[in-house]
Amino acid sequence: MNISGNWSRCTSCHIGYGWEDANFNFNDKTRIDCLVCHDTTGKYKKAPPGAGYPAKGVDLVKVAQSVGRPSRATCGGACHFRGGGGDGVKHASLSGKMLKPSRECDVHMAVDVKGMDFKCQDCHKTRNHLIAGRAITTPVSEGDISCEYCHTDKPHVGGTNLLVYHLNRHTKHVACQTCHIPLYAKCKPTKLYWDWSTAGKKMKGKKDKYGKPTYKKKKGHMKWGMAVKPTYKWYNGTVKHMLLGEKINENGITEINTPQGSIDDPASRIYPFKVFGGKQISDAVNKYLLPPKLWKGYWKHWDWNKAAADGAKAAGIPYSGKYEFVETVTHWAVTHGVYPKEQALSCAHCHPTLTKEPYCGRCHQERKDIDFKALAFKGIDFGQMAKKLDDAKAYVGKTDFIDFKALGYEGDPIEVGGRFGVLRFGRTEK
Numbered sequence: 001m002n003i004s005g006n007w008s009r010c011t012s013c014h015i016g017y018g019w020e021d022a023n024f025n026f027n028d029k030t031r032i033d034c035l036v037c038h039d040t041t042g043k044y045k046k047a048p049p050g051a052g053y054p055a056k057g058v059d060l061v062k063v064a065q066s067v068g069r070p071s072r073a074t075c076g077g078a079c080h081f082r083g084g085g086g087d088g089v090k091h092a093s094l095s096g097k098m099l100k101p102s103r104e105c106d107v108h109m110a111v112d113v114k115g116m117d118f119k120c121q122d123c124h125k126t127r128n129h130l131i132a133g134r135a136i137t138t139p140v141s142e143g144d145i146s147c148e149y150c151h152t153d154k155p156h157v158g159g160t161n162l163l164v165y166h167l168n169r170h171t172k173h174v175a176c177q178t179c180h181i182p183l184y185a186k187c188k189p190t191k192l193y194w195d196w197s198t199a200g201k202k203m204k205g206k207k208d209k210y211g212k213p214t215y216k217k218k219k220g221h222m223k224w225g226m227a228v229k230p231t232y233k234w235y236n237g238t239v240k241h242m243l244l245g246e247k248i249n250e251n252g253i254t255e256i257n258t259p260q261g262s263i264d265d266p267a268s269r270i271y272p273f274k275v276f277g278g279k280q281i282s283d284a285v286n287k288y289l290l291p292p293k294l295w296k297g298y299w300k301h302w303d304w305n306k307a308a309a310d311g312a313k314a315a316g317i318p319y320s321g322k323y324e325f326v327e328t329v330t331h332w333a334v335t336h337g338v339y340p341k342e343q344a345l346s347c348a349h350c351h352p353t354l355t356k357e358p359y360c361g362r363c364h365q366e367r368k369d370i371d372f373k374a375l376a377f378k379g380i381d382f383g384q385m386a387k388k389l390d391d392a393k394a395y396v397g398k399t400d401f402i403d404f405k406a407l408g409y410e411g412d413p414i415e416v417g418g419r420f421g422v423l424r425f426g427r428t429e430k
Contacts, residue, residue, distance in 0.1 A: 036078070040068040044078075072099050072109070075120040085219075089191045091135075092184035092230075092274040093337030105187040107340045114340075136239045136333050137257055144237075147176040162364070163375050166347075173419065175235070175271045177334055179344045182380055182401070183227045184274060184334045186389060193223040194278035197325035200302040218299055220279075227391035230272030230334045232402050234261035239331075245317050247287050248326055253277075254289070256330040263408035263419055270407060272334040280328050281308060285320035289328070339380065346379025349401040353414040 033052070035044045044063045045055040054060060081087060081094050088095030093106070103110040108118040123145055124133045132143030147155070153171055158164035170179075184190070189210040199220035206214045212224040240258040248254040261268030281290045281304060291311040292298055298307035304323060312319035348354045360372040386392040395401075410416040 035063055035067070037070045037074050038067040039063050039074060040071070041066045042073060042077075070121060072120060075124075084191065086191075088185070088188045090137075090276065090332060091336070092190060092228075092332050092334045093181070093186070095185075095188040095190070097187040098336070101187065103340055106336060107338050109336075136259065137330055139239070139241045151176070162360075162370065163347075163378070173269055175269045177338075178230075178232065178270050178272050178402075180338050180341070181230070181272060181334050182339065182343070182345050182349070183229055183392065183395070184272070184337055185225060186227050186337065186392075189224040189226045190228070190274065191222055192225045192228070192274075192276065193221075194219065194276070195221040195325075196281060197279045200298070200304070218294075225391070227385075227389050227394075228274070229395065229401070231275045231331075232270050232272055232407065233259050233331075234263055234265065234268040234407060235259040235271040235273075236261040236265055236267040236269075242289070244291070244315060245288050248282055248289060250287060253327045253329055256328055259331055266420070270402070274332040274334055276330045276332055278328055278330075279325040281323050282326045283308075283312075283320050284322040284324040286318060288317070289326075290317075290319065290323065291315045343380040343385075345401060346377050348376045348399050349379060350399075351376075351412050351414050352399045353412045355399050 035054075036046075041063055043058060045058055047053060047055040076094065076098055077096065080091070081096050081098060082089070083094070084090035088097075097105050098109055100111045101109050101115075102112050103115050108116050108123075111117050121131075124131050125143065125145075126132065127143075130142040133145045134141040148171075154168040155171065155176065156164045156167040189212050191212075197220060198215070199218060201217065203215060203217075205216055208214055208224055210224050210226060213222065214224075215221050238260040240260055242254070242256050259271070259273065281292050282288065283290055290308045291314075292304065292307035293310040293314065294307065297310055298304065301307075305321070308323045309319050309321070354360070354376040360376060364372070366372070382392050382395040382398075386396060404412055409418075
């Protein structure tokens with residue numbers, strides 16, 4: 001469980017009591033009223049310390065007379081685009097840009113001529129107010145979502161086309177998002193690192209090249225990024241979550257949530273993740289993370305020890321009286337921000353072997369009517385992308401997008417073999 005003490009700001013959507021109430025339950029739906037999702041005026045607001053009550057000044061009669069179906073504005077603009085207390089902070093590619101995105105930002109939600117103009121509920125199917133989908137940062141799920149539900153497990157079409165054949169074989173081992181979201185946060189910066197230990201200091205904050213703050217007294221130092229390459233991991237759909245009171249990793253970085261899976265697990269596929277690093281407050285004696293009281297707490301008196309004591313008391317866990325800050329990471333799924341299909345990763349982006357002679361001829365007989373090299377390099381052109389997005393320059397000419405050794409392979413699977421089965425030439429099947 002991510003207990004950075006940031007929950008009080010989440011009450012703008014999830015309407016909990018924050019740390020003012022020891023009975024706070026983040027997943028208690030009784031504190032999410034109908035208007036949170038069904039307001040169409042854009043004027044319905046919650047008071048963060050108000051225990052779920054509307055903010056002062058809201059015209060409740062007007063709002064109640066203007067209800068309608070949920071929209072991107074209610075799902076995203078009011079809540080999910082602002083996870084972490086700001087636009088585009090925590091999610092890899094969810095931000096205010098998704099209110100009216102271009103095709104380059106997200107091919108499904110795009111509102112331009114070639115876009116599909118999907119609404120959130122087109123994928124997040126809802127029945128009896130149970131909304132399918134989940135963020136892997138929280139152990140809550142009201143229904144599964146998968147690309148295959150629309151595209152099937154053989155999404156690439158083209159009959160007997162050689163490339164289509166191999167791409168469809170990949171879907172057993174590689175998630176759609178891995179190839180179709182080569183970079184995340186390409187339309188708006190996302191926060192990559194958050195150091196709470198420096199909060200409360202009197203120092204002048206600066207802005208980075210994206211115009212984002214690198215320091216705020218309330219939050220400490222932070223780092224932002226755009227056009228970021230995901231971290232790839234085996235994932236079988238289950239996640240290990242750190243619970244309140246669970247011991248930190250004293251010998252390294254504490255993982256708040258850990259996607260489960262391995263190269264030997266047939267249910268696992270390679271998925272892309274945003275790894276969000278930071279420093280959080282921890283009990284120096286009991287060795288577990290603390291939920292400091294921020295709202296009407298630290299942000300008022302700037303005393304970490306008092307904030308830790310008040311937060312621990314509200315959460316019902318002991319506090320030794322001594323605190324320290326420890327390194328943590330949280331994994332966020334890279335799911336939104338799908339590129340147009342022409343801009344998926346090419347075969348050669350992941351398989352360096354295909355940049356060498358004789359390309360696909362290692363397994364296939366050379367044919368004059370097939371340009372194997374063109375097939376191997378068919379995909380996103382980072383050079384063209386870099387003309388609009390400077391950060392993409394780092395990926396021009398790269399052919400090792402995925403670190404296969406980090407995933408448990410001995411090297412490029414084309415050369416050393418894949419996970420299961422044996423080909424007639426003696427190599428393990430991909």
